[in-house]
Amino acid sequence: MDKTAQTDxxxxxxxxxxxxxxxxxxxxxxTEKLLSLFEAAxxxxxxxxxxxxxxIVTTQETPxxxxxxxxxxxxxxxxxxxxxxxxxxxxxxxxxxxxxTNPWAGYDLGxxxxxxxxxxxxxxxxxxxxxxxxxAKAAQVFELPAGYAAMTVFAIGYPGDPASLPDGxxxxxxxxxxxxxxxxxxxxxxxxxxxxxxxxxxx
Amino acid sequence: MDKTAQTDxxxxxxxxxxxxxxxxxxxxxxTEKLLSLFEAAxxxxxxxxxxxxxxIVTTQETPxxxxxxxxxxxxxxxxxxxxxxxxxxxxxxxxxxxxxTNPWAGYDLGxxxxxxxxxxxxxxxxxxxxxxxxxAKAAQVFELPAGYAAMTVFAIGYPGDPASLPDGxxxxxxxxxxxxxxxxxxxxxxxxxxxxxxxxxxx
Numbered sequence: 001m002d003k004t005a006q007t008d009x010x011x012x013x014x015x016x017x018x019x020x021x022x023x024x025x026x027x028x029x030x031t032e033k034l035l036s037l038f039e040a041a042x043x044x045x046x047x048x049x050x051x052x053x054x055x056i057v058t059t060q061e062t063p064x065x066x067x068x069x070x071x072x073x074x075x076x077x078x079x080x081x082x083x084x085x086x087x088x089x090x091x092x093x094x095x096x097x098x099x100x101t102n103p104w105a106g107y108d109l110g111x112x113x114x115x116x117x118x119x120x121x122x123x124x125x126x127x128x129x130x131x132x133x134x135x136a137k138a139a140q141v142f143e144l145p146a147g148y149a150a151m152t153v154f155a156i157g158y159p160g161d162p163a164s165l166p167d168g169x170x171x172x173x174x175x176x177x178x179x180x181x182x183x184x185x186x187x188x189x190x191x192x193x194x195x196x197x198x199x200x201x202x203x
Numbered sequence: 204m205d206k207t208a209q210t211d212x213x214x215x216x217x218x219x220x221x222x223x224x225x226x227x228x229x230x231x232x233x234t235e236k237l238l239s240l241f242e243a244a245x246x247x248x249x250x251x252x253x254x255x256x257x258x259i260v261t262t263q264e265t266p267x268x269x270x271x272x273x274x275x276x277x278x279x280x281x282x283x284x285x286x287x288x289x290x291x292x293x294x295x296x297x298x299x300x301x302x303x304t305n306p307w308a309g310y311d312l313g314x315x316x317x318x319x320x321x322x323x324x325x326x327x328x329x330x331x332x333x334x335x336x337x338x339a340k341a342a343q344v345f346e347l348p349a350g351y352a353a354m355t356v357f358a359i360g361y362p363g364d365p366a367s368l369p370d371g372x373x374x375x376x377x378x379x380x381x382x383x384x385x386x387x388x389x390x391x392x393x394x395x396x397x398x399x400x401x402x403x404x405x406x
Contacts, residue, residue, distance in 0.1 A: 009235070009242040012325040014215070015318055020248055031401055032212070038389045038398070039212040042382050044317060045223055047334045049381070054388045057398050065392030104334050106306070107354055110313030114247060115218055117314075118321055122215040131250045131307050143394055151310055178252070179245050185257045186241045189268030191346055195241070195260050198234055 001162065005177055014121040020128040022080040022173055023165050024157030028060065029086050033123055037156065040119030046108035052093040053112045056142050059086045068141050073153060074132040079166055081130070084155035089138055095147040109151055120156060129154040204365065208380055217324040223331040225283040225376055226368050227360030231263065232289050236326055240359065243322030249311035255296040256315045259345050262289045271344050276356060277335040282369055284333070287358035292341055298350040312354055323359060332357040 003019045005011070038055060046052060058065040069087045070078055081087060092109040096102045117127040129152045138150040162173040183194035206222045208214070241258065249255060261268040272290045273281055284290060295312040299305045320330040333356050341353040365376040386397035 005246045007242050007246065009238045011239055011243045011246065011322055012217070014217075015243050015246060015322060018246075018248075031398070035212045035385065035389075035399065035402065036214055038385055039210050040214045040218050042385060042388075043208045043210065043214065043218060043221075043380075045221075045320070045332055051383050051388070054390070056390045056392065056394065058392050062392045103338075104309065104313075104354070106309035107313035107316075110307075110310035111317040113310075114314040114317035115321070117248070118318070119214055119218060129248055135306075145394070151307070177246075180254050182238065182241055182245060185245075185254070186238075187257070187259045189259065189261050189265045191257075191259065191348070195234070196238065199238065 001174060003177060005179075008182065014118050018117055018121040019126065019177060021126050021159060022128065022169050023160035023162045024084045024126070024155065025160040026083070027085065027158050029125065029156055029158070033125065034086065034156070036123065037116045037119050037125070041112035041116040044108075044112040044115040046111065047102070047104040050093075050096075050102070050108065052102060052105045053109045054091045054093070054144075054148060056089040056091075057086065058088070069138070069153060072133045072138040072141065073130065077130050077132050077153075080169055081128075081153075081155050083160075083164070084128075084157050086156040088154050088156065089142060089150060090152045090154065091139070091144055091148045091150050093147050094149040098147070105149070106151060113152065113154065124158065125156055126159055127154050127156050204377060206380060208382075211385065217321050221320055221324040222329065222380060224329050224362060225331065225372050226363035226365045227287045227329070227358065228363040229286070230288065230361050232328065232359055232361070236328065237289065237359070239326065240319045240322050240328070244315035244319040247311075247315040247318040249314065250305070250307040253296075253299075253305070253311065254315075255305060255308045256312045257294045257296070257347075257351060259292040259294075260289065261291070272341070272356060275336045275341040275344065276333065280333050280335050280356075283372055284331075284356075284358050286363075286367070287331075287360050289359040291357050291359065292345060292353060293355045293357065294342070294347055294351045294353050296350050297352040301350070308352070309354060316355065316357065327361065328359055329362055330357050330359050
């Protein structure tokens with residue numbers, strides 16, 4: 001099964017091979033490797049270097065915390081996520097000071113998780129991020145401090161066997177990865193003027 | 204000048220050497236390289252593969268669009284950004300349908316810009332993201348469609364000479380890069396229980 005992105009322009013191997021599986025190997029993720037993943041998250045950029053991100057890590061070796069986090073996921077996500085070796089709750093400090101929203105709190109957190117995902121890719125690991133969970137419940141059961149918003153839950157692990165997935169999800173695991181063409185979202189100086197046309201006209 | 208991150212745990216070279224300079228070389232960025240950067244952004248993850256991101260690219264070769272975007276930046280950012288070869292406006296579709304907010308619109312955009320930054324790092328380029336600009340004005344002058352929010356402006360270019368920067372910014376360019384320690388934001392199953400302690404106790 002090859003899930004490498006079919007790119008229109010060359011990109012680095014780690015970006016090309018990163019994808020979001022549902023089947024993970026049972027093999028645990030070494031704590032040293034996990035720390036490198038979060039170290040990558042640590043060095044991402046953020047507004048005024050505010051670093052609003054926070055993470056609560058649960059693994060199959062911490063079954064109580066793992067079950068608490070798993071219980072916040074939607075049913076369809078639980079079907080496969082229950083077998084992931086690691087589940088992480090990501091949160092962001094959504095207020096700069098009480099009552100004053102930080103408009104980049106989600107943006108900055110997203111960047112840090114992207115760095116983590118790419119470090120995972122470089123380490124032979126894969127990450128699957130989910131928005132399908134009860135954010136309020138997650139904030140409550142993990143007692144997030146005031147101002148922090150639960151944003152995603154993500155699974156980390158080594159690639160697994162799609163055959164291990166339940167019906168329906170097994171087939172989806174084989175789907176070809178798709179994206180909008182660049183012409184729909186990368187513009188040259190004005191909305192809806194594709195940057196790609198510049199290449200075409202110069203060629 | 205070495206701006207490589209001083210990491211506590213090993214991370215990949217491209218993540219370690221990525222940083223946000225203010226001094227860029229005058230050398231233009233090849234359009235092919237720009238397309239590879241946005242191709243990297245294209246293949247990042249997003250909620251239900253919604254890909255809410257959009258980008259308006261301006262360069263020194265499109266001076267009218269460049270000046271329009273530069274004019275939305277705060278004064279301190281204009282001081283150095285006026286010499287960057289490329290300035291990009293990033294936007295995100297913040298509503299799934301009219302009146303229904305997408306809570307991950309910023310998060311997903313942040314991921315795509317992180318992918319772009321890391322592809323830049325792999326191509327010898329650097330990216331400097333800014334929140335310090337007039338978001339409403341940018342949305343207006345570039346006529347963003349309803350539902351799209353302007354989120355950041357970022358500069359792209361080859362590394363330049365810090366000596367080219369005005370007083371104040373020149374010194375800042377040399378600053379050692381700093382981040383919070385992992386113990387403050389990566390927790391083991393419960394808030395404020397550092398994952399790093401697991402390594403210490405196992406050692």
